[in-house]
Structure formats: structure tokens, C-alpha cells
Amino acid sequence: MSYADFQARIARINDVLCTLNLLAWDSRTMMPPGGVDARAEQVATLTMLAREMATSDAMAAALNAAQDEVGDGDDLPARAVALARREIRTLARIPADVIAEKAALSSRAHSIWVAARAANDFSAYAPVLERMMALQRRIAGAIGGDHPYDAMVGQFEPGMTHARLQAIYAELKAALVPLIQRAADAPQPRHDFMARDFPIPAQKAFGLKVAEKMGYDMNRGRLDDTAHPFEISFTRDDVRITSRFRESWLPGGTFALWHEAGHGMYEQNVAPEHARTIFATDLVNLYAVGGASFGMHEAQSRMWENRVGRSRRFWALHFDDLRAQFPDQLADVSQDEFWRAVNRVRPDYIRVEADELTYDMHIILRSEIEADLIDGTIDVADLPQVWNGKMRETLGIDVPDDTRGVLQDVHWSHGYVGSFPTYTLGNVMSSQLFAAACRRSGVSEGLEAGDYRPLFEDMRANVWSHGRSSTPEETLTRATGRGLDTAPYIADLTAKVEDLTA
């Protein structure tokens, strides 16, 4: 009964955290403008309830009793108790007032960010961002680590540190900078047709049909429109995604949809027996999620978006379908031209619209800035200048305004400081996982024929179903036979550039 009591307590916390996810989803999709302040209070109250439930004396007693019952082995019950104990210990180090203020602030900061971005007014956003960074510094201090950024990135990617990131970034920069140059020196592909008039319902119908073919289950999901696409779940049986469609920019909405569907398939396919357990509950971030880490999550979204969706064989299979939706707009476009256009390499301002080659440069820039903000090397007030300087230095472009510069991302308003590196880690892991899957029976043949079931099943068996019962490193090792390795990712990007410039 002790383990059952522990499990019942985690289940209730999961219910509260799933409900917090609904509060967040609603505030970004459905809530009328007037609801902002009350919603911030609701989010703060439920967050504090979840924290109280996790750090209560009753939970500590339940954990001890459960540990006595299950012992110190490596089976799932023992892992569950150990994981919960580890996360609750970290959570308890973060002062309650910091969690309460962060929760309330992130709801309000989101609206302020939306308005500041629309008005190109960094000064309107700076005060809440300053406050958010002060809270983050207190969190970093409470959790500890060699570098203050270790605590930040470690919340999202357990085991990752500032020092390891520097090594990974160095490997990537060494490979990417010459690849970007090579692509820039080659003749540029046509892309004029991407900005024609593409009615949104037809974009959605096409994108969703493919997402369902990939395996995203609409019976346990739904698709909405938001300024910033995201995926969020309220247990594996209700996993929602959003995208951002624009009439005059075809690839934006569809690729974002497949990206979010990748996240969605992960959550929908965590094993049912992990539902409402610690293996679907992140007690450090007080976040209901089944993925092993933010990086492992991103590995899935980037795999379906890039390894699958931007491949030559994908468009050999699906371009005719797309042209059936848009016969006039794509009448003068060949399949090869379309594939080249969705892979066009071009340094630009906006991360979410960046090509595969320049994407990580956007991440490295953000990660460096976050580390400098957290250790106090730079101030929030310096951000526009630092940002624009780094954009020039890294990608050689002048940022025209803060809307297309430092104000473009939602993350900091949400309190997600230290999450950007997980995008690059996800890119790296997506190539590792994809390469390993393609070596196994049926996966490549499936992709060749437009049958995504073998890849889906491979990911389900090796990654998704395990949820948080394996660490990201264990998950990666199970699926690929080794730990984090940039080589397959660099090989994929090199092959892509060779293919594009051949």
C-alpha cells in the first residue's frame, strides 16, 4: 500500500499540472484579452498547490514508505521513487516565493511580450524581463553548479552543463560555418512562388493530412492557430498542437505543424501505464510532460520536420498532393524546385523561419546571451545592442528592428531561461535517432514508399513509450547504441548541402 499511496499522490499532482497546462493552452489560444490578470492568479495558485503537494511532509513520508517497499533496484517502481525523490529535492531548494512570483509573472509577461513585439518596443518588455532574470538568478543560486547556467540548462536537459555545451557548440560551428559559406556561394534556388496566395484552409487540410499519415492522432489531439506554435498535453489522451499559417508564406505553417506533430506523437505514445505517474510528471519544472527531456522532445519534432519533411523523397511522394490543393499557385513549379525552395539556405533574422544550416547559429547566440545574463556579464538593458552585434558577427546581417530581433521569442517571458540549447541538442539527437532507425528493418523502405508506420513504431518502441522512465542519455543509448554525438547531424547537413549544390 505504501507504493500505491506514493503513486496516488503523484497522480493528483499530475492532474493539477495537466490542468495548469490547460490554463496555459487556453490563455494562448482562446482567452479574451480581459482575462489576463485573473488567469495569472489562477496559474500562481495551482502552481503553489502542486509545489505544496510535492514538498509536503505527507509526500516525504509516502516516499520513504514506498522506498522501503520497492527497495533500491533498477525496476520501474524503484526508478519512480528515486526520480521523484531527486526532483522533489531540487524543487524544494527553490524558494516558494520565487516559484509563486515566477508563475504569476510568466502569465502577465506573455501578454506584455506580445504587445511589445507588436509595437517594436523593447523598453515596454524590459522591466518584466529584468524581474524574470532576477528570479532565474535566484533559482540558479538555489540549485547550484559549476557555472550558474548549469542549473538553468539542467532543468530542461538533465545532466547537461555550460561546459559540455561549449564543446558541442565548437564542433558545430567548425562544421556549419563553412557549409553556410558553401551554400551561399552556390547559385540560389527559385523561391518566388512561396509567397503567392495560399488560402489557409487548404494549407491546413494538406498539412494535417500528412501529420495524420505520420501518426499524429486527431482523436486525442487538436490543431489551433497561435502567434508562436507549440505543443502541450493534458495526459497522453489529449495532446494539442498549434501552428501559425500565413496566406503569403506557404512553408511556415505546414513545417511548423509537422514540427509540433512530432512533439505531439511523443506525448501521445508514452506507454499508457506511465500516465499520471512520475514518468509523465516533471516535478522540477512543475510541468506535466512524458518526454525524457526537452532535448529529446525536440529530437522528435526536428526529425519529422527536417529529416522526413525536408527530404527529397518526401516531396517526390507528396508534391502532387500539394499541387492538387494549389493548382494555379504551383502550376509553374517542379518537384525539384519545390524541394530546393524548402531547403534554401539564407542567413535571416527569425529563428523559427531559419533553414537547417543557420538554425543552430541562432541557438548558440541565445545560449551565450542567457549564460551572460545569468552570470551578470550583461544586463537586460544591453540586450538589443548585444543581440544585434552578435547577429552581425555570427550571420553577417543587420537586424532591422527589435521585433525581428531580441523580441522575437516567447521563451524568456515564459520563464524558460536555459531551454534554447535543447533545440540544438534536439537537432543533434534527431540525426542520431533517425540514422539508427534507418538501419533497422523496414524503416527506409517505408520512407521510400510514404509509409511512415515503421519509423513511427521504431520511435514508439525505442523512445516515446518509455516517457521519463529513462534519462535522455539512456534513451539515446537504447535507440542508437551510444551517447550524444554530433557526427551524424554534421553528416546529414553536409550531405544536404552537397545535394543542394550538386
Next chain:
Amino acid sequence: MSYADFQARIARINDVLCTLNLLAWDSRTMMPPGGVDARAEQVATLTMLAREMATSDAMAAALNAAQDEVGDGDDLPARAVALARREIRTLARIPADVIAEKAALSSRAHSIWVAARAANDFSAYAPVLERMMALQRRIAGAIGGDHPYDAMVGQFEPGMTHARLQAIYAELKAALVPLIQRAADAPQPRHDFMARDFPIPAQKAFGLKVAEKMGYDMNRGRLDDTAHPFEISFTRDDVRITSRFRESWLPGGTFALWHEAGHGMYEQNVAPEHARTIFATDLVNLYAVGGASFGMHEAQSRMWENRVGRSRRFWALHFDDLRAQFPDQLADVSQDEFWRAVNRVRPDYIRVEADELTYDMHIILRSEIEADLIDGTIDVADLPQVWNGKMRETLGIDVPDDTRGVLQDVHWSHGYVGSFPTYTLGNVMSSQLFAAACRRSGVSEGLEAGDYRPLFEDMRANVWSHGRSSTPEETLTRATGRGLDTAPYIADLTAKVEDLTA
């Protein structure tokens, strides 16, 4: 500080209950089908958390300390403490397992009801309804009263009893039966044009424009489509309504919209200082709501739907606007014909589509059945037969199937047994409140000119702003100078029939 501590505790409970309202809204508007079971668990967990917070020893101590601070007077703080104490005492009488099971059951029962109604299959619904009624009987037993139905109706209309209802029903039946007969004997108005093809976006645009003119604030609201229209709030600053539009039935969607907008205006205009207090928190039903009672709420919705929306002067003002939306469909219809059509008296199967004259007969039928179910006079298995027998006896019509009979209402699946009488009480009070308002300066002149602000302000000052800080009886007396009285309602209906048959 004691009162502040009490207030802070109520505020947190209100946050949890507002969040429960969001879970309910979402499950009826947005949730994918697969989410049902997990949602039921989330609803049960949050309901139990709210109950624990309200009935905790810490809350009892806070209540005692607050009472010492504020004393026994009749000012708002003293009223707040007394109201909270009274409601917590009632809540604590209901066993925790009954509340938990009712919460979980009502989420599941809703989906089962939807499916059973669609399939015309009462037997699929009977088992959950049986279980729900068993829980309701336990609630009635725990709360007590002269008749077991007293506890049921008293949850929704404080102070109302089975005995008082019988007297009110007798007065209404004596007046309504001959009025229905008189309308039936008169020549029937044209209504053929109501079933023409009315595109839903245009219906919505017209209906919403009028609702905003009435005073419903879309900056703190939103409108969605559901099978069963409803209003729900997550504080006064986020009050959502739904309606049910059908292409081939014009009046359905628009009148339901104004009905729900009436509820919505009530919630949006509870005084800001009552937000997150006991005056916007119903601890008996564990429901975040600002209205004084369900009946007082219904008085508002029926006033805007019927006293305003079905009046001759309303269509004198708005028919041209409606015809501008539907020039072809209404080309051969006069303003007088339209007004007669929306007031057509005709005994029919469906409560929510019933005219003003027959509406209360539907309520009396349901109320009698509920009372008999609760005291064990009839069983759930007998319901279709009892329902159909009473429909023949009361309105003289044969119910063609259970979909249009006993399966038509959402209420029992939701656990709302005892709420139907509040619809008739709302009708009665709507006429009292409307008559009193029209005697005050500017209200009638405003209605004559299509300026709804004076009526809105009258309701805001005398009813809405007070929230639950006055009982329904006190609210009614403040606004009308007297208690519950069927005479103004009977006078309104008599005048309507005279006008229609003149």
C-alpha cells in the same frame, strides 16, 4: 490580519473553482473525444482539493479568527464570514466520497449522455443516471429537510423548498393552462420563413451585435458553439457564452445567444471588489459564480431573451437590421409577422425551444419527476414511460422518441438535480425585476429607442454588482420592493397573449 488570511484562503479556493469551470468549458467546446477519461480524473482531483481547502482545520481556524475580528454585524466583512461558515457547514455534511464520485461521474456521464441522445438509446444512459441519483439521494439525506427535494433545490436556490414550489406551480398552472388554450384557439401566425436557409456566420454577426448593444462585453467574453448553450465564468473578467446555431432554424441560435448574454452580463458586472471573495464563490456547489442564486441568474437571461428580445418594440427597432443580413430569406416577411412568429405558442417536445407560455409546463414536469426520483416514488428505469405520460397529460402531445423526450436535457448528467425549478423562478423574477426597472427613470424610454444602457445600469446597480453578498430574496426586495410574486409574470404573459390574439 485574520480577515485577510480568511480572504486569501477563499481567493485560492476561487482560483481552483474558476479552473474547474475552465475544465468544464473546455470539455464541452474544445476537448478531443479521447480526453474524456483523463479529464474526469482532473475534475475529481481539483474538486477534492477545493473541498479539502474549504473544510480544512486551517480554514476553520481562519474563520473563527476572522469572525472575532469582524464581529456579528451586517456589513460586508461580517456577511462574508457568515456566508462562508454557513456554506462550509453544508459542504462538510456531504461525505467526501460522494463529492469525489459525483465529480468524476459527471464528466463521464456527459459524454455518455451525448452519445445516448444521438443514438436515441435511454438504456445506454440509465446506468450512469441511476448511479447519479443514488449519489443525489445521499446528498439529500446528508443535508436534510422536510422533503428530500428541499436539499436538492436549496443547493441552487437558497431558502426554496418543495412545499413553496408546489404553491408557485399551482398559481402558474391556474393561469397558464387557459392562456395556452386561448392561444391555441386563435388563428396561427405564419412561421414558414423561419426554416429557410440562414447562413450561420450572418446569424452570429447579427446576434452578437445586438448582444453587445445590450451590454455583453466581448473584451471579457467569447462565443462558441455547443449542442447545449451555456454561460460560464473564470472571474468577472472572462465570462464565456455558447449558443447553438442551425442554418434551417433562425430563432434558435439568436435567442439562445441573448439568453446566455443575460447570464454573462450578470457575471461580468459583479462588483470588482467581490472578485475572488465568497461573494463570487459558491462553496455548497463548489462552483465559482457571482450570481445570488441560479434563479436570480435565470431572471437575467430570461429578461433579455423574452422581456426585451421577444417584445414588439424590439423588432420594430431591429427587424430592418436582421433583414439586411437576410434580404432574400425575409423579403416577403413583415415586421409584425416576424414578431408573431418568434412568439408563436405551440406545445412541443423540446424545452429549450419552447415558447414562453408552455415553457414552465416543461419545468413543472421535470421538477415533479426529480422530486419523485429523489424520494424513491419512481425508478430511473421508469423514466421514459413517466416522462411520456406526463407530456401527454400536461401538453397533450405524444413524444416520438427519447431523444426528444427524457434524453433532451444535459442537467442530470451534470449532477444538477434540483436546478430545473430555478428556471421557472427565474421567469417569475424576470417579470418582477423588469416591471420595477421600467417604473424607474429612463428605462422604458431607452427600450423604446433601442438604448439598452438604462436597463443595463438599473440591473447593474440593483442586482448584478452585489453578487452573492445579498440573498436572492434580499436582491429581489432591493430591486422591486417585495419578495417573490407570480403576479407580474402572469400579467406579462396575459398581455402577450392578448396582444397576439387581438
